[in-house]
Amino acid sequence: MSPSGRSRPLSLMFLLGMGMASERINCPSRCSCQYLEVNCTGQQLQEFPAAIPLDTRQLILAANNISYLPAVELSFLADLVYLDCRKNLLGDDLDFTFIGVAKLVYLDLSFNNLTQVTFSTFSHLLSLVVLKISDNPNLVAIERDAFANNTWLRHLDVSRTGLTFLDTSTVLDLPNLRFLGLGDNLWHCNCSFLDFITWMTESNVHFPDADHITCYTPEGLRALKMPAAEAQLHFSCLTRLYKQDYVFLCLIGFCIFFAGTMAAWLAGVCAVIYEFHTSKGGEEEEEEEEEDTVA
Secondary structure (H helix, E strand, O other), rough: OOHHHHHHHHHHHHHHHHHHHHHHHHHOOOOOEEOHHHHHHHOOOOOOOOOOOOOOEEOOOOOHHHHHOOOHHOOOOOOOOOEEEOOOOOOOOOOOOOOOOOOOOOEOOOOOOOOOEEEHHOOOOOEEEEEEEOOOOOEEEEOOOOOOOOOOOOOOOOOOOOOOOOHHHHOOOOOOOEEEEEEOOOEEEEEEHHHHHHHHOOOOEEOHHHHOOOEEOHHOOOOEHHHHHHHHHHHHHHHOHHHHHHHHHHHHHHHHHHHHHHHHHHHHHHHHHHHHHHHHHHHHHHHHHHHHHHH
């Protein structure tokens, strides 16, 4: 074998070794790195790890104590498509956090301390397909246009949160939605929630935890599943009158009564005036006839 032939395996091994060494050098402390993946699961990290390779596609930060995601550091990971941040301490300060990771397809923020989701939270994630924000017990509000830009969203999980209400328009404008987790929330099944329940029963979306989607309030509907609650609400909401409805009906009745009374009074006045003029004209004619007879 020629010297050049023997040198090729050596050069390949050298390049491979250099690649592995550089990979270890660029890997964040207390994390493990593979090709395009950084895994920092369960390392008790207090902050977002530094020195993440810029070509990372998959970043796993699960089971740590991270309370803040820096938007600037995230924006360096422009090729990131998978981000797992479950079981951390992330709060409600997530607006504009993901502005630099527009390619993100999978995002898991479950088991955190989220309190609300606004339009600015995920509006820049135009390619998002899977979003998990379940098991956030302090999550009590999702704005009606929170997912307006996430039209590719296919899997959404908001189960086991503090939600009591969800506007129908929040999910109605998600044409690709196929899975929606809603179980074990404290749903307030009043007349305002009827539209959402009706959408649930008529849509083609799959609810994997359908047996756990029940009403919590009012007391009369507690533990009822959504189909049964819909029947009850249809009966009570479509036939029930509220205080303002009674006031409105009374006002309308009074107006009709007043208008009728005025119309009757005017008709009576007109009749009296007509009768007066008619009788006066008759008397004048009789007087003229008597004068003619005397003459």
